[in-house]
Amino acid sequence: MKTPVHYLPATMLAxxxxxxxxxxxxxxxxxxxxxxxxxxxxxxxxxxxPGFQVTVWDDDVITGANLGRQLFAKSELGLAKAVALINxxxxxxxxxxKANISKYTPKRIAGASLTISCVDTVSARLDIAKTLRSAVRxxxxxxxxxxxxxxxxxxxxxxxxxxxxxxxxxxxxxxxxYRPVGSLPFVTDLYGEELxxxxxxxxxxSCSLAEALEKQDxxxxxxxxxxxxxxxxxxxxxxxxENRGFFLNLSDFRTQPLxxx
Numbered sequence: 087m088k089t090p091v092h093y094l095p096a097t098m099l100a101x102x103x104x105x106x107x108x109x110x111x112x113x114x115x116x117x118x119x120x121x122x123x124x125x126x127x128x129x130x131x132x133x134x135x136p137g138f139q140v141t142v143w144d145d146d147v148i149t150g151a152n153l154g155r156q157l158f159a160k161s162e163l164g165l166a167k168a169v170a171l172i173n174x175x176x177x178x179x180x181x182x183x184k185a186n187i188s189k190y191t192p193k194r195i196a197g198a199s200l201t202i203s204c205v206d207t208v209s210a211r212l213d214i215a216k217t218l219r220s221a222v223r224x225x226x227x228x229x230x231x232x233x234x235x236x237x238x239x240x241x242x243x244x245x246x247x248x249x250x251x252x253x254x255x256x257x258x259x260x261x262x263x264y265r266p267v268g269s270l271p272f273v274t275d276l277y278g279e280e281l282x283x284x285x286x287x288x289x290x291x292s293c294s295l296a297e298a299l300e301k302q303d304x305x306x307x308x309x310x311x312x313x314x315x316x317x318x319x320x321x322x323x324x325x326x327x328e329n330r331g332f333f334l335n336l337s338d339f340r341t342q343p344l345x346x347x
Contacts, residue, residue, distance in 0.1 A: 088265040090346045093258050093326045095234065098199060104139040106231050110190045110214065111204035112144035112167040114302060115239045117157040118311030119204055120171050124179040126319055140183040143190040144168040155304055190214065197221040197231030204239045211238065215274045218253045238273045239314055241306050248314035249273040249331040267346050270330045306336050
């Protein structure tokens with residue numbers, strides 16, 4: 087029996103221009119994912135790929151509760167999260183990435199080949215799903231900014247998941263060794279009810295770092311960010327993947343891959 091795999095489209099494996107990326111959420115996970123994207127961008131460029139052009143979306147500002155668990159300093163208190171992260175990343179890595187201090191909503195369609203969400207609520211994910219489907223119709227299949235992938239990061243205090251999805255069905259090459267799979271389902275279609283159950287425990291604002299750590303462990307975000315970014319790196323490095331995500335339990339260090347099916 088052939089192993090199911092998903093192939094990265096040739097237009098993203100060897101594109102003429104940088105791949106457009108919308109990173110939605112610049113908090114505990116998003117701040118870590120942005121750094122991983124910058125490292126990937128530099129590595130891909132050295133390997134002959136044009137890399138990424140990233141826009142970070144977040145309308146929140148930095149508070150004292152964000153220090154320690156998120157990648158912010160005391161000197162950045164009161165600044166917009168997206169602006170602080172993008173300015174720092176651009177200076178360090180020499181990129182020209184952008185910050186948007188608005189919410190990413192269906193009323194503000196902004197296409198990108200890859201959408202990465204690091205949000206806290208089911209409603210935000212439902213909005214992203216709706217926006218991505220609308221963007222496909224607006225941009226058209228062959229537009230540079232027509233959405234192709236959605237990589238979603240989600241977690242509670244000690245557990246989390248990363249799910250890779252396609253926006254529609256992506257054309258796959260023929261293979262004698264593998265069974266190509268062109269459609270990977272949205273996280274909202276797969277686990278909408280489960281996400282809703284866990285939402286109430288994680289989306290309440292915290293007044294201090296100590297209070298924030300009661301809701302999300304210190305290293306759950308960075309662990310998810312690194313593992314999820316490794317999944318993305320593998321897809322671009324190898325041009326294919328047998329995995330479309332994973333589940334993580336940091337309290338007993340268990341990880342369960344989610345296979346392409």
